[in-house]
Amino acid sequence: MVCPYTCDVCDLRFSDYPSMLEHVKERRHxxxxxxxxxxxxxxKLLGSASGVKVSFVNDALESDAVLHLSGEVDQSQSLKVVVTNTYNSSSLKINSCAKIESLSSVAIEMQDHLQGVILNPKERHEIEMSVxxxxxxxxxxxxxxxxxxxxxxxxxxxxxYQCVSDQxxxxxxxxNRPYLKPKVKLPDFHHFIPSDSQPDIKKNYALERVINLENYSIPNYIxxxxxxxxxxxxxxxxxxxxNKLKLQSLTFDNYSCIFNKLxxxxxxxxxxxxxxxxxYDVQLRKSSRERFFQLNVYKEFPNSKILACASQNAAADLLIKRLLDHIPKDEILRLNALSRPYGEVDPQVKSVSNYRAVCSQELSDLCKDGDMIAEYPSRNTLMxxxxxxxxxxxSGxxxxADMRSHFTHIFIDEAGQATEPEAVIPISGLLDIKIGQLVLVGDPQQLGPVIRSPIASKARLxxxxxxxxMSYDIYQRDARSGHFNQNYVTKLVRSFRSHPDILEVPNSCFYENELQACANRMQREKFCNWEGLPSKNFPLIFHGVDGKEEQEDKSPSWFNRFxxxxxxxxAQDLLKxxxxxxxxDHIGIISPYHQQVKxxxxxxxxxxxxxxxxxLNLAKIKVGSVERFQGDERDAIIISTVRSQESFLTHDRDFKIGFVGxxxxxxxxxxxxxxxxxxIGNPAILRKDKNWFRLLMHIEEGGGYTGSPLPEDISADESCGYVSGYSNESGYGETNGILEHVEPEMSHNEREIS
Known part of the structure; x- marks a missing residue:
């Protein structure tokens, strides 16, 4: 459709003149x-005019055009604006001196009100004010x-004006030091110190190895x-x-070959x-040494043999803790890797784990009497x-041990966080394709596996x-009924965690408004009458802060002191x-940048x-990245988004970091x-992302917005497109979510192969 009428200020087009006239009356225009x-x-106006000098004076510091001023919350800072008539023969009239109200929200109090002050030649006038x-x-x-x-x-x-709570x-x-992008030149390693002998693990390995794992050295052609x-x-x-390595399409025939290369x-x-x-030249010192998972297969199929896997030890420990409430200890085993220290195992899980006490013949500098070491039980014991x-x-x-066809059911918890080659380990080697059943449990709308290589990431690892x-037709909703085929997909829609108002935006953005808030009413409404809420019974706060991003030393990560x-x-208000x-323990603090966490x-x-x-034991509050909090929950969550400058959004989008996009x-x-x-964040920046914009509008409409005023041109029907079109669905994975922001490492995307 041709739109002949244009608003150049807002970059909008209109099909008729009356519509454009209505637009120019709107607040945002x-x-x-x-x-x-x-x-x-x-x-031009910040410059000087002939015969007039205007300058700031604060604590004996003078500035002509721009004054940098610092202060603390609710404390006044005094300053003077000095106007001098530099002409020798003509007088100057000061008509007014005032803040442009629509462009600033900070309170300024004038000590005297100008009523057409006349300055004679070479005369000056001081206008006192406080901020x-x-x-x-x-x-x-x-x-x-x-x-x-x-x-x-x-x-x-x-x-x-820079305002903080504690100067x-x-x-x-x-x-501590200005940021200097590291230029790392790795030395050539010519001298290696061989160990006297390889550790003897056979004594901890009652499980016979029937199928040997081959040596997969990286071939030269890679x-x-x-x-x-x-x-x-x-x-x-x-x-x-x-294209050269033919990594573009995945089929049954090239499945193994492609994932080998990736x-x-x-x-x-x-x-x-x-x-x-x-x-280098470092002296080595001897060290001093979550998800709800319901399993009915155990009861419904008394002859079943079940393998339950997770991608991380913490998730596997949480899984078995939940299962111990329903399964006798002598029927369940937490199989840990030989390399996992006993001290890292959850105390509730130790009694069903594959550890044994060190015997007197095994005592050495690295272990002492009473230590526990892992061992793999025999095949018969496992079966x-x-x-x-x-x-x-x-599970490899x-x-x-060639236990194929032993397990009738294989469950993979948090399957969305594992790479496909990891998930395939128990599937390809243990699942009986004729009678075995595989269940993948996870949320494809949450964070996927962390990938380091930009090449493997581009190839959808x-x-x-x-x-x-979930992209295949068999796992999609039926076009006519609108429901999933229950033989293949079960969607869990009852949320036992969050308050309905907290759940509303993610529910509409990611879950088609199907989630039902089923959390305990007393628990989810715990903060509804907290005095820190801008709006009672609405437990969401968006605190607008126009801050400044900074970097330091050799770390590429960002932080925002404001x-x-x-x-x-x-955090102090909550604990008080x-x-x-x-x-x-009730509070969690999330930020996407490692330096902000620090x-x-x-x-x-x-x-x-x-x-x-x-x-107040503030130091005991858990502070971490989004990745660290996945699978976790807290009564109160504080999110620091960091970004305050639009110029950095493209950088975040390109390197898959931050929140926006x-x-x-x-x-x-x-x-x-x-x-x-x-x-906590800058609304002018977060509005650039469609999901953050919806959350911002939801909180503003609920009365939960506070801090620096919302931009006057923001509108609930606004369509912000700068970063909102970006998504993480192209196969890039969470490439740099953690790694780019752990100093002193450079981003791999900034190196030669990017």
Missing amino acids: IFRKKKSEYIASRP KSDHIGRFRIPLELSFSRAQSFRLLREIL QLFEELKP YQSIDVACHAPGNDRIEVLL LYFEEIQMWDDVAHYAM RKRVIVSTLVT RLVS GISLLERL EVMQVLSY CKSLKVTP KITQALKTADSRNEGTC NPKRFNVAVTRAKALLIV
Whole structure:
């Protein structure tokens, strides 16, 4: 359709003139027009005019055009605007000096009200004022001064006001050194110290190995292919490599071949990544040493043999803890890897784990009397167990023992977090394809496996087996009935975690509004009358903070000290609330950047040390990335989003980091809260993402917005497209969600093969 009428200010088109006239009356158009006019005229008006000098004075520091001012919340900062008539013969009239209200929310109090002050030649006039803010953040305060001599003219001056809750702590959190992008040149390793002998694991290996695992050394053609791709012209080097190695389409015939190559690429990247942690001339010292899972197969099929797997040890431990409530200890086994220390095992799981005490003949410098070491039981012992729980990788020990067709049911919990080659270990080696049943449990809308290699990521190694299978027709809804085939898919729709208001946005964005809030009413409404809520009975807060991103030393990760201060303030308020009996275990703090996690942790520890008499144990609050919180939950979740500058959004999108433009990371973060969700961030940035924009509007409509005022041009029917179109569904996986932000490592995407 042809739209002949255009609003250049808002970049909108209209099919008829009346529609455009209605638009120009809207608040957002008026605000954008004022803002664009201000930006256009700012460089000229910040300059000087003939015969007039305007400057700021604060604590004997003088500034002409822009004054940088710092202060604490609810404390006034005094300053003066000094106007000097530099002409020798003509007078100057000061008509007004005022803040441009629509462009700043900070309170300014003038000590005297100008009523057409006349300045004689060489005379000066001081305008005293004070600045105060009740919110943390950075604020640009534009002042407009109007003059007249022969004719009227205007000048602009700006105050950049930085407001924090604790100036001393804010200074302690500043970058210890300026950020310097590391240029890592790895030395050639020529000298290796061989060990006297390989560890003898056979004594801990009663499980006979019937099928030997082959040695999969990385073939030379893989290295050569990478080298050719690195020197290929143009920017599509990875695409060239994928085409050369025929990695574009997955079939039954090339299944093994493709995943072999992808795992080679991932191994090369892991070697490359870990090499950046190499230390030299270092003395070695001897070390001092979650999900709800309901299993009815055990009761319904008394002759069943069950293998339950998870991708991580913590998830496998949680799984068996839940099962121990229903299954006798002598029928269940937690099969741990030989390398897993006994101390890392959950205390409730140790009694059903494959550990034994060290005997006197095995005592050495590395183990002492009373230590426990892992061992693999014999095949017959394992086959007597009704249920075995292990990680996906450790299940490979059962494959090498040739236990195919022994298990009638194989469950993979959190299947969305495992790479497909990991998930295939128990499936291909243990599942009887004629009578065996496989159950994949997980959420394809949440974070997938972490992939290091950009090549393997581009070739869809970051897509889990669960997510890939869910794209097939057999696992889709029936077009006519709108339901899944219950023989293949069971969708769990009852949520026993979150308050309905917390669940509303992720439910509509990711789960087709099918989730039902079934959490205990008393538990989920725990904070509904908390005095810190802007709106009672609405347990969501969006606290707007216009902060500043910073980096330090050799870490490429980002932090925002203004948001750190606000996070600390909320954590203290929650723990000080005696009526709710909040403890550190009830609170979780999430941020997508490693440096922000470190700075928040530092601030919590510092606050504890300064208030020893009334210690709140702030340092015991769990602070971590979204990946660390996946599968976890807390009564109250505080999210620090960090980003405050639009120029960095493209960087985050390209390297798959941060919150903006990453729907899976957004979904995990906001669904960790049971009774209270607090989001701290810059609304002008988060509105660029369609999911964050919906959450922002939901909280604003519920009365939960506070902090720096929402941009006046924001609208509930707005369609923000800058980053919202980006999704993580192209197979790239969570490539850099953790790794790019663990110093001193560089992002692998910034190296030669990117």
